[in-house]
Amino acid sequence: MLIEAENLSKTYTLHRKTGRLKRERTTVEAVRDLNLSVAEGELLGYIGPNGAGKSTSIKMFTGILSPSGGTLRVAGLEPIRDRKQLARRIGVVFGQRTTLWWDLPLRDSFALLHRMYAIPDTRFAHNLKRYVDLLDLEALLDTPVRQLSLGQRMRGDLTAALLHDPSVLYLDEPTIGLDVTSKAVVREFLAELNREQGTTIVLTTHDLDDIERLCRRVVVIDHGTVAYDGELAVLRSRVAADRTLVVDLAAPGPPLEVPGAVVTRVDGPRQWLAFPADANAAELVSAVAARYGLVDVSIREPDIEEVIRQLYSS
Amino acid sequence: MTVPLYALIARQSFRRYVAYRGAMLGGIVANTVFGIIKALIVTAIWRQRAVIGGYDLADVLTYTFVAQAMIGPMSVLTNNLDIPSRVRSGDIGTDLFRPVDFQAYWLAQDLGRAAFSVVGRSVPPFVAGALLFRVRVPLDPRVWAAFAVAVALGVLVSFALRYLAAMSAFWLLDEKGVTGFMNMLTMFFGGLTVPLVLFPGWLGDIATALPWASLILVPVNVFLGKLSGAALGGAYLFEAAWAVALLAAGRLVTIRARQRVVMQGG
Numbered sequence: 001m002l003i004e005a006e007n008l009s010k011t012y013t014l015h016r017k018t019g020r021l022k023r024e025r026t027t028v029e030a031v032r033d034l035n036l037s038v039a040e041g042e043l044l045g046y047i048g049p050n051g052a053g054k055s056t057s058i059k060m061f062t063g064i065l066s067p068s069g070g071t072l073r074v075a076g077l078e079p080i081r082d083r084k085q086l087a088r089r090i091g092v093v094f095g096q097r098t099t100l101w102w103d104l105p106l107r108d109s110f111a112l113l114h115r116m117y118a119i120p121d122t123r124f125a126h127n128l129k130r131y132v133d134l135l136d137l138e139a140l141l142d143t144p145v146r147q148l149s150l151g152q153r154m155r156g157d158l159t160a161a162l163l164h165d166p167s168v169l170y171l172d173e174p175t176i177g178l179d180v181t182s183k184a185v186v187r188e189f190l191a192e193l194n195r196e197q198g199t200t201i202v203l204t205t206h207d208l209d210d211i212e213r214l215c216r217r218v219v220v221i222d223h224g225t226v227a228y229d230g231e232l233a234v235l236r237s238r239v240a241a242d243r244t245l246v247v248d249l250a251a252p253g254p255p256l257e258v259p260g261a262v263v264t265r266v267d268g269p270r271q272w273l274a275f276p277a278d279a280n281a282a283e284l285v286s287a288v289a290a291r292y293g294l295v296d297v298s299i300r301e302p303d304i305e306e307v308i309r310q311l312y313s314s
Numbered sequence: 315m316t317v318p319l320y321a322l323i324a325r326q327s328f329r330r331y332v333a334y335r336g337a338m339l340g341g342i343v344a345n346t347v348f349g350i351i352k353a354l355i356v357t358a359i360w361r362q363r364a365v366i367g368g369y370d371l372a373d374v375l376t377y378t379f380v381a382q383a384m385i386g387p388m389s390v391l392t393n394n395l396d397i398p399s400r401v402r403s404g405d406i407g408t409d410l411f412r413p414v415d416f417q418a419y420w421l422a423q424d425l426g427r428a429a430f431s432v433v434g435r436s437v438p439p440f441v442a443g444a445l446l447f448r449v450r451v452p453l454d455p456r457v458w459a460a461f462a463v464a465v466a467l468g469v470l471v472s473f474a475l476r477y478l479a480a481m482s483a484f485w486l487l488d489e490k491g492v493t494g495f496m497n498m499l500t501m502f503f504g505g506l507t508v509p510l511v512l513f514p515g516w517l518g519d520i521a522t523a524l525p526w527a528s529l530i531l532v533p534v535n536v537f538l539g540k541l542s543g544a545a546l547g548g549a550y551l552f553e554a555a556w557a558v559a560l561l562a563a564g565r566l567v568t569i570r571a572r573q574r575v576v577m578q579g580g
Contacts, residue, residue, distance in 0.1 A: 087413035
């Protein structure tokens with residue numbers, strides 16, 4: 001196992017001013033009894049609402065934060081105690097901030113990392129060439145980071161995180177703010193990295209497209225602990241989100257009355273009907289067609305976003 | 315040849331300041347103008363008495379312009395470390411997971427900054443002062459070499475003090491009170507506002523024993539040739555002892571900060 005967390009927890013003590021001199025101590029359990037095993041070569045979706053404890057747990061995995069309880073091993077190391085050793089085994093990319101040096105050209109940032117991570121020269125040259133080619137960075141190497149677009153910067157950050165051949169790559173919102181093309185580039189790159197190099201990837205994101213396109217296994221964190229851990233497909237079926245039948249009628253009219261379905265929205269001649277995921281759609285369509293003048297129909301599957309929302313609210 | 319990591323960090327920091335060299339112009343002008351004003355004031359004071367605190371007029375004029383030249387390298391007026399802003403933005407997380415020594419990483423960056431400051435900001439005010447006033451300029455290259463060592467040790471002390479102040483950002487939402495207070499202490503006890511030789515008896519004794527004496531007073535005394543042989547060794551030892559003690563305090567603070575780090579902004 002590359003990451004093994006057992007009953008991992010993190011509590012913060014907050015001091016809040018309640019009066020002129022009085023202070024109130026409150027304890028916040030950011031992570032509690034979190035259990036997680038990630039095997040080598042997995043591409044894991046690590047998701048959950050804001051403040052659920054995703055970032056806090058990842059900071060513990062990377063050795064930035066010390067756990068308050070439980071045990072944690074990453075790549076056979078104890079993150080806090082073996083922080084420097086661990087640092088050479090992991091790569092981290094934050095979508096919202098850069099790990100590069102703002103004023104330095106990409107090339108100089110990479111040169112600094114070369115020394116920081118004590119990457120052997122041949123290895124460094126090989127990796128740099130590989131990622132520069134894959135991510136099309138050649139023309140940007142002499143540009144200071146502050147002058148790069150968000151998509152270019154993200155490609156630079158990905159390269160920076162991978163030059164030392166980390167066993168595990170943590171990505172925090174790697175596609176946030178990117179345009180469609182840049183998103184596709186990043187996703188394709190990650191899929192290939194995982195497939196070809198066997199790099200373990202832990203992907204935190206609010207963009208559920210990322211998850212649908214990349215991850216088979218999904219871990220949902222809620223209230224500081226694991227709310228779901230399993231295959232994406234199972235998650236989708238477990239939370240029985242309704243499907244939606246969209247019907248275009250011959251003329252606008254009052255909400256339809258059909259057994260087994262509820263109208264959720266009316267817009268002129270178009271109406272939206274929610275019906276259970278396991279109900280027979282064909283029967284429903286024929287029931288509508290038998291009573292009303294039907295012009296067109298379409299069925300929408302619940303998207304992952306809806307599934308997650310249901311999971312959080314339950 | 316491979317450059318050692320921390321030397322490379324210092325060099326990149328140096329380059330970073332080269333990229334922003336335009337911003338230095340204001341500093342140069344201000345340091346020069348204030349140097350001239352201070353020179354006029356000390357000239358008026360020394361007219362009353364030929365020697366004060368062992369300094370004659372040429373000594374104190376030299377002090378004045380060397381002090382102006384030290385403002386940049388010793389970062390007397392500002393904290394100049396990005397630690398607080400990186401704590402606030404959460405970028406500090408990047409610095410914390412790197413396989414480097416956190417304190418040494420910031421020291422290396424600060425040395426790069428100071429080196430650039432010597433080249434880019436120290437020379438003009440001093441040259442202006444030497445042209446306009448009767449300033450002593452050592453001719454013996456050994457004095458210049460000894461001066462360089464005293465300045466380097468002074469930069470270490472300066473960094474160690476500013477680092478302690480900047481690290482308060484890990485505990486406080488707004489560290490400006492602490493860094494501002496530190497800057498004020500540095501200006502006063504460093505002898506930038508009033509030359510340390512003008513401090514009366516007991517205050518002078520205290521001031522010359524405090525770490526800030528390493529920033530301006532010790533380098534100036536070396537520059538004036540007042541320290542040589544054993545006295546020079548003693549002065550170096552004084553600077554080095556403060557540097558070691560304050561850097562050690564910084565290490566303890568760093569360990570504590572790591573234990574309680576709460577990254578802002580997720």
